[in-house]
Amino acid sequence: MAYFVAIAAMVLIAVALTRLTRSGLMQRLSTRPAVILSVAVGVGCLYQLLRLPELEHDILSRLAAGGLAALAFIAGLQFRVSKLMRQSPAALRLATIAGPLFLIAAAISAFIFMPSLSIWSALLIGGALMLNGAAIDRRAITGSSAPGDVKTTVELESAAALVIGLPLVIIIELLSDAPFSAANGVIETGVFRATIGFGIGGAIGLIGGRLSKRYAGPRKQDEGDYRRLAFAFGSGIAAFLLAPLLQGEAIIAAGAAGLIWSEEGCLSATRRRDLRQKFDHAIKPVAYAVFGFILGPSLLQADILIILFSIGAITVLRIGPRLIALSSLGMNSHQQAFLAWFGGAPGAASALYLIKLMGISALMDQEMVLTIGTTCVFIAIIGTRLSSKPLASYFIRQHALARKRRFYTS
Known part of the structure; x- marks a missing residue:
C-alpha cells in the first residue's frame, strides 16, 4: 500500500514542481540552499516542540528514493x-578514485571516532558524505572565463560522481539491511538486487535508445529533441517502476536506463545541459527543505565529537583523495586546489540519501547515523556557500593574471 501511495505522491509532486519551475520560483530558490535549509531546520524544531504527529518514515523514504532516481537518471x-x-x-578520476577513497576514509574515521557505531553504519555515513558536493551553482564557473578543462570537469564530474557513486552507496545500504540468515537471503542481498536493477534499467534504456534513434531520427538537431525526450523519460520511468516488481533496485535501474540511453540515443548537448539545470532547480530546494524539516532537529543532539568529525570530514578527508586523483593529470596548483574543493555530486543527493535511510528498519544505531550525517551535510552546505564563491572569484583572477603574464612573456 505504501508503494502505491508513494507513487501517487511522486506524480503529484512532479506536476507541482513542473509548474513552479516554469514560473521561475524554483530557479530563484535553488540559489539559496543555506537559507532554505536554515529555515527548514527552524520549522522542524518548532514542529517537534509542539509535539505534532510524526510523518510516516516509509513513505518519506520512498519519496526520497524517487528523488534520487530522478537525479541519477538525468x-x-x-x-x-x-x-x-x-x-x-579529471572528471573520470575524481568520480572513480577520489569518491571511493573518500568513502573509505570517512567510514574508517567515523568508526574510530565513534566506537559505538557498527562498520555498516560507518560505511553508510561515508556513503552520505561521498554524495555531498559543493552546494553552489555550477554556472558560476561554466559561465566564467575559467579554463576550458576546468569547466568541463566541473560540468561532467557532478554527473559522473552521481552515476558511479550512487550505486555504490545503494549497495552498501542494501547489504546493511539484507537478511543474510534467511533461506532466500541470497536474492535479497544488495549485490543481487543491484545487478538485477542495472540489468533491467540497462535493457530498457537500450530498447528506448534504439527506438528513439529509429523513430525520432539520428540527427542531433533541436527539432527532434522533444520526441527523443519522450523515449528517454519513458525509459527512465519504466525502469523505476518495473525494477521493484522483479526484485531489482529502482534507483540503480533508473540510473542505468539514463546511462545506456545516452549511449544509444542522440540528444544535443544544449538540451542535456538544459535538462540538468531544470531538474536541479526542481529537486534541490525541495530536498533541502524536507531534509531540514525532517532531520534538522537532530542537530540539537550533536556533541562536540560529532561536530569535530563533521568539520574534518568535509575538509581534510574530502580534499586529500581529490588531490591524489588529480596529482598525475598535469594541472597547475591553482587548478588542483580549486577542483579539490569545488565539485562532486550534487549536495541534494546526500540529503535525499539520509532521508532514505530512515526506511531501514534493521539498522540498530539509526539515530546516531542520521545525527552524524545531518551534521556533516549541514556544515558542508553552510561551509561551501560561504567559501566557494570567494574561491571561484580568486581562481578566475589568478587564471586571468597567468594569461596576462604569458601574453607579456611571449
Missing part, C-alpha cells in the same frame, strides 16, 4: 561513458 543522460575519458580525464 545524470546518466549528461555524458557517454565511452567518451568520458577523452572529454575529461
Whole structure:
C-alpha cells in the first residue's frame, strides 16, 4: 500500500514542481540552499516542540528514493561513458578514485571516532558524505572565463560522481539491511538486487535508445529533441517502476536506463545541459527543505565529537583523495586546489540519501547515523556557500593574471 501511495505522491509532486519551475520560483530558490535549509531546520524544531504527529518514515523514504532516481537518471543522460575519458580525464578520476577513497576514509574515521557505531553504519555515513558536493551553482564557473578543462570537469564530474557513486552507496545500504540468515537471503542481498536493477534499467534504456534513434531520427538537431525526450523519460520511468516488481533496485535501474540511453540515443548537448539545470532547480530546494524539516532537529543532539568529525570530514578527508586523483593529470596548483574543493555530486543527493535511510528498519544505531550525517551535510552546505564563491572569484583572477603574464612573456 505504501508503494502505491508513494507513487501517487511522486506524480503529484512532479506536476507541482513542473509548474513552479516554469514560473521561475524554483530557479530563484535553488540559489539559496543555506537559507532554505536554515529555515527548514527552524520549522522542524518548532514542529517537534509542539509535539505534532510524526510523518510516516516509509513513505518519506520512498519519496526520497524517487528523488534520487530522478537525479541519477538525468545524470546518466549528461555524458557517454565511452567518451568520458577523452572529454575529461579529471572528471573520470575524481568520480572513480577520489569518491571511493573518500568513502573509505570517512567510514574508517567515523568508526574510530565513534566506537559505538557498527562498520555498516560507518560505511553508510561515508556513503552520505561521498554524495555531498559543493552546494553552489555550477554556472558560476561554466559561465566564467575559467579554463576550458576546468569547466568541463566541473560540468561532467557532478554527473559522473552521481552515476558511479550512487550505486555504490545503494549497495552498501542494501547489504546493511539484507537478511543474510534467511533461506532466500541470497536474492535479497544488495549485490543481487543491484545487478538485477542495472540489468533491467540497462535493457530498457537500450530498447528506448534504439527506438528513439529509429523513430525520432539520428540527427542531433533541436527539432527532434522533444520526441527523443519522450523515449528517454519513458525509459527512465519504466525502469523505476518495473525494477521493484522483479526484485531489482529502482534507483540503480533508473540510473542505468539514463546511462545506456545516452549511449544509444542522440540528444544535443544544449538540451542535456538544459535538462540538468531544470531538474536541479526542481529537486534541490525541495530536498533541502524536507531534509531540514525532517532531520534538522537532530542537530540539537550533536556533541562536540560529532561536530569535530563533521568539520574534518568535509575538509581534510574530502580534499586529500581529490588531490591524489588529480596529482598525475598535469594541472597547475591553482587548478588542483580549486577542483579539490569545488565539485562532486550534487549536495541534494546526500540529503535525499539520509532521508532514505530512515526506511531501514534493521539498522540498530539509526539515530546516531542520521545525527552524524545531518551534521556533516549541514556544515558542508553552510561551509561551501560561504567559501566557494570567494574561491571561484580568486581562481578566475589568478587564471586571468597567468594569461596576462604569458601574453607579456611571449
